[in-house]
Amino acid sequence: RPLRGAGLPAAPLRLPSPFRHGHRQPRAFLLRPTAGTFLGGYDGKSDLHVGITNSHGVVYNYNEEGIHRAETGWEQCISIPLVQPDMFGLLQEWDKLLEEFSVGEAWLPHRYEEHDHNCYTYALAFINSVLAAQGKQQMSKSEFTEKFVIPQTKKASKYITLHQELTANEFYIVPLPDQEKQC
Numbered sequence: 001r002p003l004r005g006a007g008l009p010a011a012p013l014r015l016p017s018p019f020r021h022g023h024r025q026p027r028a029f030l031l032r033p034t035a036g037t038f039l040g041g042y043d044g045k046s047d048l049h050v051g052i053t054n055s056h057g058v059v060y061n062y063n064e065e066g067i068h069r070a071e072t073g074w075e076q077c078i079s080i081p082l083v084q085p086d087m088f089g090l091l092q093e094w095d096k097l098l099e100e101f102s103v104g105e106a107w108l109p110h111r112y113e114e115h116d117h118n119c120y121t122y123a124l125a126f127i128n129s130v131l132a133a134q135g136k137q138q139m140s141k142s143e144f145t146e147k148f149v150i151p152q153t154k155k156a157s158k159y160i161t162l163h164q165e166l167t168a169n170e171f172y173i174v175p176l177p178d179q180e181k182q183c
Contacts, residue, residue, distance in 0.1 A: 018155040022074030023057035032077035054095045062122035066109040067102045
């Protein structure tokens with residue numbers, strides 16, 4: 001909703017954060033800055049890093065050192081759920097599928113290439129392997145980005161811009177208890 005003209009009677013304002021604590025987001029595609037956090041100096045131009053969570057919130061991600069299984073470091077990220085609650089078979093098989101996919105030769109450190117074989121390639125290849133196993137149409141990078149990533153990053157961008165403006169103009173920002181659990 002537009003905040004322009006809301007005035008002091010509308011204070012305090014509560015805005016839901018688009019960021020989530022990634023380790024509390026099972027079976028999700030996660031997106032975060034490669035360095036720092038979205039609210040801690042991200043400029044909108046720096047590199048982003050992606051990963052996929054297992055059912056326990058461990059983030060599987062790929063970089064020049066190979067596959068990582070991170071239990072920390074994804075506390076402020078954009079989360080895109082990948083499995084619907086009614087997909088019982090996939091819910092139970094997810095961890096096994098993710099682990100088996102991640103030990104493949106394609107994800108060895110020497111295969112990493114910053115622009116063509118990176119963390120996004122890894123995450124999308126896993127998603128497409130799950131879709132293929134279900135007999136569903138695979139997605140291109142541009143299709144997945146347009147359909148799932150861009151809507152979430154637009155929300156995050158607006159939130160970051162507002163956060164930067166408020167902090168620059170000496171407004172006081174307090175995370176609410178339910179936001180602390182999510183972020």
